[in-house]
Every structure is written in structure tokens, then in C-alpha cells.
Amino acid sequence: MRKPRRAFTAALSVLALSGAMLAAGSAAPASAGPFNTKLQTHHSGKCLDVANASTADGAFVQQWRCYSTANQNWNFTSVGDGYYTVSADHSDKCLDVAEASVADGGTVHQWRCYTTPNQEWRLVQRPNGYFTLVARHSGKCLEVTAGNIYDGAGVVQQTCAADRPYQEWRLL
Numbered sequence: 001m002r003k004p005r006r007a008f009t010a011a012l013s014v015l016a017l018s019g020a021m022l023a024a025g026s027a028a029p030a031s032a033g034p035f036n037t038k039l040q041t042h043h044s045g046k047c048l049d050v051a052n053a054s055t056a057d058g059a060f061v062q063q064w065r066c067y068s069t070a071n072q073n074w075n076f077t078s079v080g081d082g083y084y085t086v087s088a089d090h091s092d093k094c095l096d097v098a099e100a101s102v103a104d105g106g107t108v109h110q111w112r113c114y115t116t117p118n119q120e121w122r123l124v125q126r127p128n129g130y131f132t133l134v135a136r137h138s139g140k141c142l143e144v145t146a147g148n149i150y151d152g153a154g155v156v157q158q159t160c161a162a163d164r165p166y167q168e169w170r171l172l
Contacts, residue, residue, distance in 0.1 A: 034075055034077040035075070035076050036073055036074065036075050036076075036089065037073070037074055037076065037172060038066060038073060038074065038171070039074055039133075039170070039171065039172075040066060040169065040170045041144055041166060041169055042130050042165040042166070042168035042169070042170065043149065043168070044063060044144065044148075044166070046063035046066065046144075047063065048061065048072065048169070049061070049063065049064035050062075050071040050072075050090065050093075053069065053070070053090055054071075054091070055090065055093070057093065057110070058098075058110070059091075059093070061109050062151075062152050062154050062155065063144050063148075063152075063153050070088070070089040070090035071088060071089070071090045071091075073088070073089035073090075074095070075088075082122050084120065084121055084122070084123070085119055085120060085121075086119075088110055091110060093112055093113065094111060095108060095119065095133075096108065096109055096110060096119045097119075097135050097137065097138065097157050100116065100117070100118040100137055101118075101138070101157070102137065102138040102140075104140065104157070104158050104159055105145075105156050105158065106138070106157045107154070108154075108156055117137035118136075118137045120135070120136040121133045121134065121142070122136065126168055128168070129170075130165075130168035130170055131168065131170070131171065132160060140157035141157065141158055141160040141161075141164075142155055142167065142169070143156055143158040143164065143166055144166040144167075146166075147164070147166040148166075
């Protein structure tokens with residue numbers, strides 16, 4: 001009996017996420033399958049970007065003016081329990097908290113995809129329609145460093161806070 005209940009619960013979670021994304025004006029997945037989107041930060045209107053379209057492990061991830069480029073497109077692939085791997089279109093590498101740090105300010109970069117919690121992210125909707133991305137291993141949010149508004153500002157993980165628009169992302 002538990003398996004049907006678990007499947008039903010998972011289906012309800014996907015429907016809730018899909019409905020939340022539609023309400024936010026975002027591209028919503030039709031199922032728990034993968035979906036592709038840009039991530040635009042609330043405070044600056046800039047997009048999450050792999051610097052210089054690098055395909056290297058450890059490449060810098062930053063905010064940058066939004067363009068129609070593959071290094072700003074992100075594939076969300078469900079790993080279950082509401083978590084996703086988030087991989088860059090151009091490199092197929094995952095958004096990764098370096099060295100599985102649990103510290104505030106831990107660097108976020110791209111790295112080869114593995115089945116590790118420091119590469120798994122949960123989308124949490126905020127009341128204003130934006131989302132936070134919460135790292136599974138640390139419970140911390142993806143943040144543009146110190147709320148910087150300039151092109152090239154890096155991203156880190158930081159304790160989640162409701163008053164930080166630089167932790168909020170729109171799915172485009």
C-alpha cells in the first residue's frame with residue numbers, strides 16, 4: 001500500500017510545483033521529467049551564467065545580462081523528494097557547491113554531475129512569485145554575492161532569508 005501512496009504524493013508534489021510555476025508566469029514542467037529554463041535574479045534582473053561559456057570543471061558561475069545563449073540555460077532534472085540537479089545547457093555540468101561546503105559564502109560553480117547532495121537543489125516559491133534554490137546538503141540558498149548588481153558578480157550559498165531579493169530567482 002505504501003508504494004501507491006508514495007506515487008500519489010509525488011504526483012501531487014509535481015502538480016503543486018507546476019501550478020506554482022504557472023502562477024509565477026514561469027515555464028512549468030508537465031511532469032517530474034526534466035525542464036529547461038533561464039534563472040533571472042530578482043534584485044538585478046540579470047541571469048545565472050557560466051562565465052565565458054566555459055565547459056571546464058570549476059568554471060565560475062555568475063550573474064550577467066540575459067542573452068539567448070546556452071551558458072544561461074539550465075536543465076532541471078528531478079532526483080526525487082522535490083530536488084533537482086541543475087545543469088548548464090552548453091556543458092552538461094551541474095550547479096555545484098564547491099567541496100560540499102556547508103558554510104555561508106560557499107562557492108557555487110559548475111562541475112561534472114555526480115549523485116551528490118551538494119549538486120541537488122529544491123525550488124521553494126516565495127509569496128512574490130519568485131523562487132529560491134535551496135541546496136540539499138546544507139539547506140542554504142543560492143545567492144548573488146552580497147546583493148551585487150554588476151555583471152560578473154559570483155554566486156554562493158548563504159543562509160536563506162526572506163528579505164534578500166538577491167536569493168530570489170524567476171524561471172524564464
